[in-house]
Amino acid sequence: MIIAIKKFGTTLVSRPSGKEAWLAFQPILKDVSDTEEVVVDFSDVLVLAPSWADEFLTPLRSRFNDKVKLINTDNASVKATLAIL
Amino acid sequence: MPNSLVSIGNTAKQLGVSIDTLRRWDTANRLPSIRSGSGGHRFYRQEDIDLFLRNESALAKQWAMASTGVPPSNDVYCQTRDVFQARLESLQHTLQGKVPESAVSLLSAVAGEIGNNSFDHNLGNWPDVTGIYFSYDLRNRNIVLADRGQGILTTLKRVRPELTTAGEALKVAFTETISGRLPEARGNGLKFVRSVIIENPFTLMFQSGDARLFLKENDKDIVVTQVEEYIRGCMAVIGFEN
Numbered sequence A: 001m002i003i004a005i006k007k008f009g010t011t012l013v014s015r016p017s018g019k020e021a022w023l024a025f026q027p028i029l030k031d032v033s034d035t036e037e038v039v040v041d042f043s044d045v046l047v048l049a050p051s052w053a054d055e056f057l058t059p060l061r062s063r064f065n066d067k068v069k070l071i072n073t074d075n076a077s078v079k080a081t082l083a084i085l
Numbered sequence B: 001m002p003n004s005l006v007s008i009g010n011t012a013k014q015l016g017v018s019i020d021t022l023r024r025w026d027t028a029n030r031l032p033s034i035r036s037g038s039g040g041h042r043f044y045r046q047e048d049i050d051l052f053l054r055n056e057s058a059l060a061k062q063w064a065m066a067s068t069g070v071p072p073s074n075d076v077y078c079q080t081r082d083v084f085q086a087r088l089e090s091l092q093h094t095l096q097g098k099v100p101e102s103a104v105s106l107l108s109a110v111a112g113e114i115g116n117n118s119f120d121h122n123l124g125n126w127p128d129v130t131g132i133y134f135s136y137d138l139r140n141r142n143i144v145l146a147d148r149g150q151g152i153l154t155t156l157k158r159v160r161p162e163l164t165t166a167g168e169a170l171k172v173a174f175t176e177t178i179s180g181r182l183p184e185a186r187g188n189g190l191k192f193v194r195s196v197i198i199e200n201p202f203t204l205m206f207q208s209g210d211a212r213l214f215l216k217e218n219d220k221d222i223v224v225t226q227v228e229e230y231i232r233g234c235m236a237v238i239g240f241e242n
Helices: A015-029 A050-067 A076-084 B008-015 B019-027 B046-053 B056-065 B081-095 B101-122 B151-157 B166-175 B189-198
Strands: A002-004 A038-041 A068-071 B005-007 B034-036 B041-045 B132-137 B142-147 B202-216 B224-240
Touching (some): A015 A050, A038 A050, A050 A068, A050 A076, A050 B101, A050 B189, A076 B101, A076 B189, B008 B019, B008 B041, B008 B046, B056 B132, B056 B142, B056 B224, B081 B101, B081 B132, B101 B132, B101 B142, B101 B189, B101 B202, B101 B224, B151 B166, B151 B224, B166 B189, B166 B202, B166 B224, B189 B202
Parallel strands (some): A002 A038, A038 A068
Antiparallel strands (some): B034 B041, B132 B142, B202 B224
């Protein structure tokens, strides 16, 4: 499956909004098998900070491990956040 | 001309710049004038001059250091995260075209991280004024954030009881992955701030309690100095180049 991060917003900085995104996405994720590839698409995201990413990407990675693939990570803040997460 | 308008000569004097500079700033929309009279002479509103002269970091420091807490003026006050989020997006729009796209993105992420940290660590526990002071000053090229929260030492002491000074706490906050919100496993926000500042043409002044640090591009170490001015909460000034 593909998760378009921009659908959660384009300025993603706070923990509460990251946590809300994760919770809101659960009904969709529950139907994804643990062996399916999960592609996370960062296109059109303008600002990403570690607080938001930690609430969404960290649990996503703990559930799907190496099945998580990150694409379109060229934005400077996306790169910097992924480097520290 | 209405009484409230100031001539270009007087404006130049107040701002300490030449009339030619004011004409350039007008063309560049940095300090727009009001055209008045048949000759189309430039005039300026005194309130625009005052706003231009205002030193954002001095105002924020004054607010953060005041012994009695009162909410700051509406244009810089973010009582909740929602207000902060909206103003952060407005900062992005303001910076667009004035600094490279990557800088807009990184500066917003750094400001977002610092501002949200204030909310994360003081939610339900603000000693007096709820929320943060957030402003930016394109003339001096800086972004200012301040809170009247509990400060880094009080926050980190909950998980590191051995910490005794604001200086030690500030160093830990910028160098170790540690969360003041035990049992939650998190706490790399200020490490992110540090890595972005030292890898870009940015600067950061960060103070909490009587401890202050200053970071700039290519800095390897965290040097914390003890200062006389005391800020119970936190204050940050992020600087950026053209």
